[in-house]
Amino acid sequence: MIRLEDLTKIFRTPNGDVVAADRVNMEVPTGEICILLGPSGCGKTTALKMINRLIPPTSGKIYIDGKDTATLDDIELRRNIGYVIQQIGLFPNMTIEENICVVPRLLNWDAKKARDRAAELLDLVGLDARQYLRRFPKELSGGQQQRVGVIRALAADPPVMLMDEPFGAIDPINREIIQDEFLKMQSEMKKTIMFVSHDIDEAVKMGDKVAIFRAGKIEQYASPDRILAHPSNEFVADFVGADRTLKRLRLLTAEEVARSDAPITSRSTKIDDARQVLSAARARIAVVIDSDHRPVGFVTADEMTGASGTVRDLAHPLPATVPVRADLRAVVSEMFAQDTMWLACTDDQGRFAGVISQPDVTAALRATYTRDRRASEKLEAS
Amino acid sequence: MFRGEGETVEILSFIANNWLVILGLAGEHISIVVVAVGFAVLTGVPIGIAITQSKRVADMVLYAASIIVTIPSIALFGLMIPILSMIGQGIGWLPAVIAILLYSQLPIVRNTYTAITNVDPALREAATGMGMTPFQRLARLEIPIAIPVIMAGVRTAVVMNIGVAAIAAYIGAGGLGVLIARGISQTDPRQLITGAIAVSLLAIVADWALLKLQKRLTPEGLKR
Numbered sequence: 001m002i003r004l005e006d007l008t009k010i011f012r013t014p015n016g017d018v019v020a021a022d023r024v025n026m027e028v029p030t031g032e033i034c035i036l037l038g039p040s041g042c043g044k045t046t047a048l049k050m051i052n053r054l055i056p057p058t059s060g061k062i063y064i065d066g067k068d069t070a071t072l073d074d075i076e077l078r079r080n081i082g083y084v085i086q087q088i089g090l091f092p093n094m095t096i097e098e099n100i101c102v103v104p105r106l107l108n109w110d111a112k113k114a115r116d117r118a119a120e121l122l123d124l125v126g127l128d129a130r131q132y133l134r135r136f137p138k139e140l141s142g143g144q145q146q147r148v149g150v151i152r153a154l155a156a157d158p159p160v161m162l163m164d165e166p167f168g169a170i171d172p173i174n175r176e177i178i179q180d181e182f183l184k185m186q187s188e189m190k191k192t193i194m195f196v197s198h199d200i201d202e203a204v205k206m207g208d209k210v211a212i213f214r215a216g217k218i219e220q221y222a223s224p225d226r227i228l229a230h231p232s233n234e235f236v237a238d239f240v241g242a243d244r245t246l247k248r249l250r251l252l253t254a255e256e257v258a259r260s261d262a263p264i265t266s267r268s269t270k271i272d273d274a275r276q277v278l279s280a281a282r283a284r285i286a287v288v289i290d291s292d293h294r295p296v297g298f299v300t301a302d303e304m305t306g307a308s309g310t311v312r313d314l315a316h317p318l319p320a321t322v323p324v325r326a327d328l329r330a331v332v333s334e335m336f337a338q339d340t341m342w343l344a345c346t347d348d349q350g351r352f353a354g355v356i357s358q359p360d361v362t363a364a365l366r367a368t369y370t371r372d373r374r375a376s377e378k379l380e381a382s
Numbered sequence: 383m384f385r386g387e388g389e390t391v392e393i394l395s396f397i398a399n400n401w402l403v404i405l406g407l408a409g410e411h412i413s414i415v416v417v418a419v420g421f422a423v424l425t426g427v428p429i430g431i432a433i434t435q436s437k438r439v440a441d442m443v444l445y446a447a448s449i450i451v452t453i454p455s456i457a458l459f460g461l462m463i464p465i466l467s468m469i470g471q472g473i474g475w476l477p478a479v480i481a482i483l484l485y486s487q488l489p490i491v492r493n494t495y496t497a498i499t500n501v502d503p504a505l506r507e508a509a510t511g512m513g514m515t516p517f518q519r520l521a522r523l524e525i526p527i528a529i530p531v532i533m534a535g536v537r538t539a540v541v542m543n544i545g546v547a548a549i550a551a552y553i554g555a556g557g558l559g560v561l562i563a564r565g566i567s568q569t570d571p572r573q574l575i576t577g578a579i580a581v582s583l584l585a586i587v588a589d590w591a592l593l594k595l596q597k598r599l600t601p602e603g604l605k606r
Contacts, residue, residue, distance in 0.1 A: 054511055079513030089508030093526040093601035102522075103512050136603030153512075162511075 002028040002051065002160060002192055007060035009046050020046040022216035031190035035203040038213035044196050048162050051194060052081050064160055079106055082153030082161035086168040088145050090137035096148055097133040103156040121151035125181060143174040150182065163195045179205060200240050204228065204247055212236050225251050248365060249328035257364045258324060258345045258354035264289050265299065267312040274311050275304045287344050288315045293351040295321055295344040321346045324353040328361055389571060396572040408580060411557035414547045418479040419539050422486030427532060430494025431520065440495055447488040455481060455546045459553045478555035482546055486539035493535025497528030526601045533596035537589055544585040
C-alpha cells in the first residue's frame with residue numbers, strides 16, 4: 001500500500017514560487033495499479049518522483065506498507081522500489097543480463113541467484129534468455145528494450161513500482177501488446193503500482209484507479225468507470241473527452257452482457273419445432289449451431305411462419321462472430337462494420353456462447369448510471 | 383641546407399651509424415611524455431569529474447587550463463627555471479615533465495568534463511532511481527560511457543606534447559630534441575632532419591597505439 005498525506009512540492013524559482021504538488025492525499029491499495037493522469041505540467045510526475053525522492057518533498061508524508069519513508073535513507077528506499085522511465089534508460093555499457101542484475105547486485109545478491117533471476121524474467125516477457133542475456137541494449141528493438149526496462153525494475157521483486165509513462169516511447173501497436181503482457185504479469189505479481197500517463201485510453205485500460213491531476217491538485221480519484229461515467233467536474237469531463245461513454249465500452253467484455261440463454265436450433269430441426277422454441281423464448285431469431293456446438297447461421301421467426309421442412313432450408317449464414325472475451329468496443333465496432341443489430345459470441349474453442357445485441361450494450365452502459373444514481377439517492381436519503 | 387640525393391644518402395648513413403644514440407634519445411623522449419601525461423591523467427580525470435558539480439567552477443578551471451596552453455613552451459620552460467632552482471631542479475627532466483603535465487590538463491580535463499556532462503540525463507535518472515550511490519553511478523555508468531572521449535583527450539595530449547618535449551632539449555631534458563637543437567647550432571642537416579623525422583614518427587606511432595588502446599577500453603555495448 002502507498003499512502004500520500006498532504007504531499008506538497010514548491011519549487012523556488014527566480015520568478016517566484018511554483019507549486020507543483022499541492023497537498024496531495026491518496027492511497028493505493030496493495031496489488032492495485034493507480035494511474036496518475038493529467039495534462040503536462042499538472043504535477044503528476046512530480047508526485048511520482050517524490051515517492052522515491054528523486055524530487056525531495058517540501059512537506060507531507062509518504063507511507064509504504066504503513067511505514068513512513070522519511071525514516072529510510074534515499075538509497076535504501078530506492079533499492080526497494082521498482083522504477084521504470086519513459087526513456088527506458090537501459091545502460092548501454094552493460095549487457096542485458098548486467099542491466100537486469102543492477103539492483104540485485106546493489107543488494108549483494110549471490111551472482112548465480114541474480115543470473116537465474118535475469119533469465120527467468122526474460123522468459124516471462126517472451127525473450128529467449130540464451131539469446132538475449134549476452135546482448136547489448138543497442139542490439140534490441142524498441143519494444144524489446146522497453147520489456148527489459150520493465151523487468152529490470154522487477155529484478156529484486158520490490159513490492160512497489162513507480163512507472164513514469166513507461167510505454168510512452170513505443171509505437172501504438174507494440175504499446176497495446178506490451179500493455180496486455182504487463183497486465184497479465186501484474187495479475188500474478190500483484191505489485192502496488194503508481195503509473196504516470198497522459199493518455200486516457202491507457203489509464204482506462206491499465207488502471208484499477210485513476211487520479212486526475214490539475215495544477216498540482218487531484219481533481220478526482222476513482223475507478224476508471226466512475227471517472228468516465230461521473231466526472232466530478234467540468235475539467236475532468238473535458239479531459240476524459242466528449243466520447244467518454246464510448247471509452248467505457250472497453251471496461252466491459254461481451255461475456256458480461258451477452259445472453260447465453262438465447263434460443264438455438266440445428267440444421268436438421270423441423271421448422272415447426274424451431275418455431276416453438278422461438279415462441280417459448282419470446283424471441284424472433286434463433287442461432288443455428290452445428291454438431292460441435294459452433295454457431296453457423298440463423299433463422300428468423302418471420303420467415304418460418306407458414307413454412308415447412310427443416311431449418312436448413314431457411315438458415316442464413318452469420319455475418320460474423322465475436323469472441324466472448326472481447327471488450328464491448330470491439331463488439332460494437334464489428335456490429336457497425338457488419339451493419340447488424342446483433343452478433344453471436346464464441347468461447348475459446350469456437351463454441352456458441354451467447355448472443356449480444358445493440359440494445360444489450362446500451363443497457364449495460366446505462367446500468368452503471370442508474371446504479372450510481374440509486375446509490376447516491378440512497379446516500380442522500382440516509 | 384638540403385640539396386638532394388646526396389643528402390638523403392648522408393642522412394641514411396647517419397641514422398645507420400648512430401641508431402643506438404637515436405634510440406636512446408627516443409627513450410628519453412618517451413619517458414618525459416609518458417610520465418607527464420600519466421600524471422596528467424591521474425590529475426585531469428578527477429578534476430574533470432569534480433568540476434561537473436558546478437558550472438561556474440568548471441568554466442573557471444577550463445579557462446585557466448586554456449590560458450596555460452596559450453603560453454609558448456619555451457617561455458614556460460624559462461618561467462620554471464627560477465622556481466624549480468629553489469629545489470635544485472631548474473633545468474633538466476623535471477621542468478620538462480611539469481610543463482607537459484600542465485599542457486596536458488586542457489585536453490584531458492575538458493574531454494572528461496564534456497563526456498561526463500553529456501551522459502544522457504535519463505540514464506543518470508534511472509541509475510539514481512534504482513538506488514545507486516553517486517560513486518556507484520560514476521564507476522558503473524558515467525566513466526565507462528565517458529572512456530572513449532577521455533581517451534581521445536589523452537591522445538590529443540600525447541601527440542601535442544611529443545612536439546613540446548622536443549623543445550625541452552633546450553633546458554637539458556634530453557630526448558629527440560637534442561638532435562634538432564644540435565642540427566641547428568652545428569648547421570648539420572643530417573641531425574636536424576633525423577630529429578624531425580623521428581619526432582614525427584613517434585607522434586604518429588603513439589597516436590595509432592593510443593587509438594588501439596581507446597578501442598580496447600571502449601565498452602563493447604558502446605561500439606558502433
